[in-house]
Amino acid sequence: MAKSMKKNLCADFEQAMWLLLSEELPGAEMQDWRDHLHVCPHCQKSLNEARQILTIYDKVPNAALDEARYQDALHIAVQAEPKWRALREPMLYWATPLALAAGLALFWLWPRANTESLEWQATAVENRLLLMQDDIYEAESLELSDAPLAIFETNDGVWEMELRSVEREIDNLQLELALSSVNDRE
Amino acid sequence: MIDHPEKSEQELIELCQKKDGHAFDRLMRHYRIPLFHFLVRSCGDKELAEDLFQDTLIKVWRFLPGYKGRSAFSSWLFSVAHNVVRDALRRQKVRANISFRETVPDQAMAHTPADEVVADETRQLVEQALQALPEKQRQVFLLRQHSGMAFKEIAKVTGEPLNTVLSHMRYAVAKLKKCLRDDDLII
Incomplete structure (x- = not known):
């Protein structure tokens, strides 16, 4: 029983040893392991070997960084600073709210502005048609489609065209119908 | 030119956060050697390590204003370097291919010609073991x-998890030990 417990303790020490070496263990736990080390040559040997390997590693020579290369790296890092101050912050801090705000604005404002624009244009066209109605033809109805199109019905048929070109087309239509009317009278 | 010779690390960090390039030099000068060694040993290539050093400095300079001092600056700095290495290894799929012949050791353990031979052999073994x-x-x-x-x-x-990290350390040291023991560099 005691031997089994000791074996478990030694197995645990294989992990705890690193925390012991880096002095990350709480005082009481540190003392427990020190007590164990006094009576366990196996764990004492493991600890000494680990220390030996780390000491050898620390003494192994390593590559040097040239002063000129260091200065270059420093200069480039400082020059690489983005001009826009907000970009210095992690992108998530500002990009996410900005994207959300832009999405909402697009969802709510753009269709509304477009509708207002269509309605304004429709009113202008309708007024124009009403003014011409008595002289040339009757505009029986005018409605808007989802696309920026005006659909209106005259005694000459159903017309569908882009709103921005409606007025120009009305002028053409006016001429056409006038000629047609003259021809009919003749 | 202000060189800030008398500033503490915390003062230098605060100056860096206000984008003082000279303070950044003072701050990084202290860490440049261990940082570069970490990068060289991580990627196994001096030239690549120089590029990674450059990338690390760019990131540190850019993100220092966000450093809140919750951990030691050295920990923060090396965590940035760790991420740079990890990204580079993923991106380029660089695997250990040590070419240290051009490097000049700046931290010698040798004092005599015989010591130099042992030191060089130890270095090669350690580097090979690390890359493996x-x-x-x-x-x-x-x-x-x-x-x-x-x-x-x-x-x-x-x-x-902490236990996984401790296991990684344990296995890494065990493999180093095996390499050194196989070559009779330790008893």
């Missing part, structure tokens, strides 16, 4: 040895 390690084991070992970070901090940086 799985990436996670190597990173844990190098972070501990070069940054002096606590294992609990390494666990945070690598995103792994």
Whole structure:
């Protein structure tokens, strides 16, 4: 029983040893392991070997960084600073709210502005048609489609065209119908 | 030119956060050697390590204003370097291919010609053993040895449980030990 417990303790020490070496263990736990080390040559040997390997590693020579290369790296890092101050912050801090705000604005404002624009244009066209109605033809109805199109019905048929070109087309239509009317009278 | 010779690390960090390039030089000068060693040993290539050093400095300079001092600056610095290495290894799929012949050791353990032979042999063995390690084991070992970070901090940086980090360290050292023992460099 005691031997089994000791074996478990030694197995645990294989992990705890690193925390012991880096002095990350709480005082009481540190003392427990020190007590164990006094009576366990196996764990004492493991600890000494680990220390030996780390000491050898620390003494192994390593590559040097040239002063000129260091200065270059420093200069480039400082020059690489983005001009826009907000970009210095992690992108998530500002990009996410900005994207959300832009999405909402697009969802709510753009269709509304477009509708207002269509309605304004429709009113202008309708007024124009009403003014011409008595002289040339009757505009029986005018409605808007989802696309920026005006659909209106005259005694000459159903017309569908882009709103921005409606007025120009009305002028053409006016001429056409006038000629047609003259021809009919003749 | 203001050189800030008398400033503490905390004061230098605050000046860097206000984008004082001279303070950044003072701050990084203190860490440049362990940082570069960490990078060289991580990627196994001096030239690549110089590029990674450059990338690390760019990131540190850019993100220093966001450093809140919750961990030691050295831990923060090495966690940035760790991420740079990890990204580079993923991107380029660089695996250990040590070419240290051009490097000039700046931290010699040799004092006599005989010592030099032993030191060079030890260096080669250690570097080969390091490069043979799985990436996670190597990173844990190098972070501990070069940054002096606590294992609990390494666990945070690598995103792994503490026990896993301790296992990585244990296996890394066991493999180094085996290499050195096979060549009779330790008894």
